Amino acid sequence: MVTTDDPSAYDSIKQSRWDKDTEIFHRDEIVSVQKKLKSIKGVTVLIHDQACAANLRRLRKRGKAPEPKERIFINEAVCEGCGDCGVKSNCLSVQPVKTEFGRKTQIDQPSCNKDYSCLEGNCPSFVKVIPSEKDDKRQLPDLGFDPSRLPSPKDLTNGSSNIFMLGIGGTGVVTVNQIVATAAFLENKKVVALDQTGLSQKGGSVVSHLKILSDLDKECSSRVSSGESDVYLVFDLLTGTNPVNLSRLHKKRSMSVISTSEIPTGDMVRSTKKEYPDSTHLIDLIKEFSKENILLNATELSEHFFDSNMQANFIVIGAAYQSGYVALNADSILEAIKINGVVVKKNQDAFNLGRKIVADPNWLQSLSLYRSGNIDVKPELDDISQSLINKIKKPDDELKQILEFRVPELIDYQNVQYAEEYINFVKEIHAVEKREHSSPLLTKNVARYLYKLMAVKDEYEVARLSLKAELNTALNQEFGKSAKIYYMLHPPFLKMFKDIPLLNKIPGVKSKLALPRWFKYGYMALKRFKFVRGTKFDFMAWFSSDVRKTDKEILHHYKTILTNNINGISNGKYENLLKFSELPDLVRGYEEVRLATVETYYKEADRLFKI
Numbered sequence: 001m002v003t004t005d006d007p008s009a010y011d012s013i014k015q016s017r018w019d020k021d022t023e024i025f026h027r028d029e030i031v032s033v034q035k036k037l038k039s040i041k042g043v044t045v046l047i048h049d050q051a052c053a054a055n056l057r058r059l060r061k062r063g064k065a066p067e068p069k070e071r072i073f074i075n076e077a078v079c080e081g082c083g084d085c086g087v088k089s090n091c092l093s094v095q096p097v098k099t100e101f102g103r104k105t106q107i108d109q110p111s112c113n114k115d116y117s118c119l120e121g122n123c124p125s126f127v128k129v130i131p132s133e134k135d136d137k138r139q140l141p142d143l144g145f146d147p148s149r150l151p152s153p154k155d156l157t158n159g160s161s162n163i164f165m166l167g168i169g170g171t172g173v174v175t176v177n178q179i180v181a182t183a184a185f186l187e188n189k190k191v192v193a194l195d196q197t198g199l200s201q202k203g204g205s206v207v208s209h210l211k212i213l214s215d216l217d218k219e220c221s222s223r224v225s226s227g228e229s230d231v232y233l234v235f236d237l238l239t240g241t242n243p244v245n246l247s248r249l250h251k252k253r254s255m256s257v258i259s260t261s262e263i264p265t266g267d268m269v270r271s272t273k274k275e276y277p278d279s280t281h282l283i284d285l286i287k288e289f290s291k292e293n294i295l296l297n298a299t300e301l302s303e304h305f306f307d308s309n310m311q312a313n314f315i316v317i318g319a320a321y322q323s324g325y326v327a328l329n330a331d332s333i334l335e336a337i338k339i340n341g342v343v344v345k346k347n348q349d350a351f352n353l354g355r356k357i358v359a360d361p362n363w364l365q366s367l368s369l370y371r372s373g374n375i376d377v378k379p380e381l382d383d384i385s386q387s388l389i390n391k392i393k394k395p396d397d398e399l400k401q402i403l404e405f406r407v408p409e410l411i412d413y414q415n416v417q418y419a420e421e422y423i424n425f426v427k428e429i430h431a432v433e434k435r436e437h438s439s440p441l442l443t444k445n446v447a448r449y450l451y452k453l454m455a456v457k458d459e460y461e462v463a464r465l466s467l468k469a470e471l472n473t474a475l476n477q478e479f480g481k482s483a484k485i486y487y488m489l490h491p492p493f494l495k496m497f498k499d500i501p502l503l504n505k506i507p508g509v510k511s512k513l514a515l516p517r518w519f520k521y522g523y524m525a526l527k528r529f530k531f532v533r534g535t536k537f538d539f540m541a542w543f544s545s546d547v548r549k550t551d552k553e554i555l556h557h558y559k560t561i562l563t564n565n566i567n568g569i570s571n572g573k574y575e576n577l578l579k580f581s582e583l584p585d586l587v588r589g590y591e592e593v594r595l596a597t598v599e600t601y602y603k604e605a606d607r608l609f610k611i
Contacts, residue, residue, distance in 0.1 A: 001037060003030045004049040005115065028120070028511075053113040054170060061342070068114040071129045073475060076104040076375050077465040078125035078457060082589030082597070085121030086269035092170075094118050095264050096276075100376045100405050102452070102585060103272060109478070110308040111170060119512055122593050124462050124489050128514055129475065132482030140307055147352040150322075150330075150359055157230065157327035159189075159214030163320075164224045164248045167235030167313065168263060169197065169204045175340070176313045177208035183328050183336035184212045194222040205239040212327050224248050231325045232256040232290065235298070235313050236263050237282045249289035255325040256290040257316050258283060261299035272588060294319050296357055296364070302350065304369045310343075311350035318354020330355070370477075375470035379408035384416055388423045392430050399430075399444050406451040412464060413455050414530060422454055425559060429566060436569040445581035446562065452584050453555040458548070459540040460533055463526040486514040487523075492543035492591070547591055550598055557602075558584060561609050576608045 002018075003025045004010070010024045025033050027050060037044040059065035074085075081103035086094045093112040096103050105125075107118070119126055163180065167173035174195045184191045190213040197206050209224045227250040234240035234256060249256070260279060267274040287293050296319060298312035305311075314337075320326050321333065330351075337347045357364050378401075381389070385408045389395075395403065403426070410419035430443040455461065465471075466487065475485060494508040507513055515522075532538045534552075541548045561580060565573050586601045587594065 001025065001033050001045070002047045002049055003027045003033055009049075053115060057111075057113055069130050070114070070116070071109065071131065071479065072107050072112070072114075072116060072118060073127045073129050073478065074105055074107055075125045075127055075466060075471050076106065077101075077468060077471065078462055079104045079123065080125075080457065080588045080590065080594075081105055081272065082123070082593050083270050083272050084123060084589055084593045085118040085126075088120040089115075089117035090266070090270070091115075091118060092264070092266055092269055094269055096268055097371075099374075102448075108309065110310050119488055122490070122590055124466075124487075124590065126488040126512070127471075127475070128486040128488055129479050130484040130486075131479045132484075141305060143305065143349055143353060143356070145356055145360075145363070147349075147355070150352065150355050152330075153322045153324040153355075153358075155327075156324040159327050161210075161212045161230045161325060161327040162224045162228050163210040163212070163231045163233065163326065164229040164245070165208040165210065165233045165235065166239040166242075166245055167206050167208075168239060169206050171235065172310060172313050173206040173208055173235060175342075176317060177210055179336045179340050180212075180317065180326075180328070180333065181210060182339060183332040186332045186335060187328060188216075189214055189327070190216045190218065192220055192222045205236070205242070207239070207245065214327070227253075229254050231320050231323075232286070233316050233320055234258040234286060235316060237261070237279060238263070238265065238277075241282045241285045246285065246289055249286070250291070251289060252291055254290045255292045255294070255320070255323050256286050257294045257320045257323065258286055258296075259298035259312060259316055260295055261297050261312065263299070272586075292323070294323060294358060296354070297369075298354075300369050300371065301353065301357075303371065304367070305353060306346050306350065308346075311346050314347045314350035315354040315357075318351040318356075319358045320354070321351070322355040322358035375468070375474055377470050378405055381408060385411065385419075388416075388419055391423050392427050395430070395443075396440055399440055399447060402444060402447045406447065406455075410451065410455060413461060414533065418454070422450060425450060429562065432566050432569060437574060442569075442574070442578055442581055445578065449581060449584035450558065453551070453558055453587070456551045457590070458533065458544075458551075460526055460530040463523040464530070466523050467520060467527060485517045487519050488512040488514055496543065544591065547594060550595060554584075554587065554598060554601065557605070561605065565609055580605060580608045 001023050002010070005027045007024050007026050027048070030048065033046060037046055056065055060067050076097070076099060081096060083096075083105070085105060091113065093108045095106055095108050097106045098104075119128075165173055165177055174197065177193060177195060181191045181193050192209075192211040192213070194209040195206070196208070197204075209222060211220060211222070211224065213220070226247045229248040229250065230253060232240075232249055232254050237258070237260065239245065240258065248254075260283065262276045262279055264276060265274070268276060283293075283295065296315065298315045299309045301315055302309050302312040317326075317333070321328070321330060333351060334348050337351065338344050340347075379385075381404060385404075388407050389400070389403045392399070392403070403423075407419050407423065410422050426443060426447050429446045430440070433440060433442050457465070475483065489508075490512045491508060494506070494513075497506070498510050526540075529539075538548075562577070565577060569577065583601050583604055586604065587597050589597060
């Protein structure tokens, strides 16, 4: 049997070259094909025919392979951050991101392989986009300074540098090493380099050693040994804090340039249980072994100025150069970038951007950085929302912000009375905690997670969130106003027929439907029916009654446990209440994905409290 991403390539002529018993399947069927072969006695053969995704991405950049027109975007408002799309696609371009409403997922567009396997995730947050050939997308900002006026750095190298670079596969670590080495050759210096990629794939750790020597006759190892690095370039925090790599630092000689960007691992993409470690702790680890340190969020800067994260490493190189620890001239590095011949202007600008950040640290503070897909826009408070929030006396700034984001949303979700029910419950918790405990942590948790259980993303809410102006703004900024938009939906009333052979070929039964932009009128109609939510006329609940029932039960359970135990704050229950108040964060996803997480919620809740 053969599985492939392009079954049409196996036409009748090619098929004749195979044994008559050979069957061709789309790659989506690979699991069922494996199960089928497992049940057959004797030797069976499964061939999977598909180009290496990373190599295909390289060929597209070089114009040697066609670039697919379709792009995939995730509406963060609808996304539950459940990780199901990461499980289905096993793709590191499906990245978790922290937002005001908790963990969400976004597509990292520059590294996306465009195989669209993430669409198999059980979620209505996906939007398919076909950008227009007109380049009317987000206008990239100018650097805002003249690179020729940047001051020359003080030379702290004595003509030689030991540079140690740490990053992850697929982001150009090896390319950067080769470009800096080329710059050294242009200055007639001796270069000794080593790239340790091992079995790293896209997202795996990559370490590059580079020694630049003014003495052409000097013999040396190709590796930067323990305590030998002059420049420690951290393109990826997790790789930079590996103890083996940290050993290259020397407290009296090493300058560390640290990109503070939090780049997730495969486990973090696939599982909500795996979170990025405290980045402050990781940075402090590197600082502990370094003489000097420069911190910058290279990925965020790269996306803001270049609409791509692929220039992040050049920003780090520029910062390292301006620090005075790289034994090269700026003109040589710029020329080496030109010789490389790939996105020359962007890479040169990124190098100069890194220089500017070190030369003028206050300049960075003046920037308001753009993040792709960001829809965390605080709603404007009307008098009704403000009066509800004012019911809670003297909230601190963080609690006030939590409420200011959520109260208007709950009013739009259902009505004022529903938002008032939320505020009244938070008010009760706040009053007791303020009286019995000095910390407002419990109230903040309840404000966050009670909202999560009350604003369940049923069909009416998905419709409302898909019509928000912030989504259109994000899509226009990313792809342009002329882009074609398709909502990717898998209606429950069609999905229920997926196991019936005669019906599972109907579009929307086994896979998602691509509904054009005009479907927003369907969303507008559905949004207006929110008043039937929870009543016997709730027609959308007919197809997902188990999920609706479970959502009601878990909300009741959460409020009951808190009500029954809130007066025990002073009797040793506070820590358990804090842990319990965060448990709704476990409840994520849609339909069967959501039901599975609910089981985890109840298990953890029973460990802390029982009704």
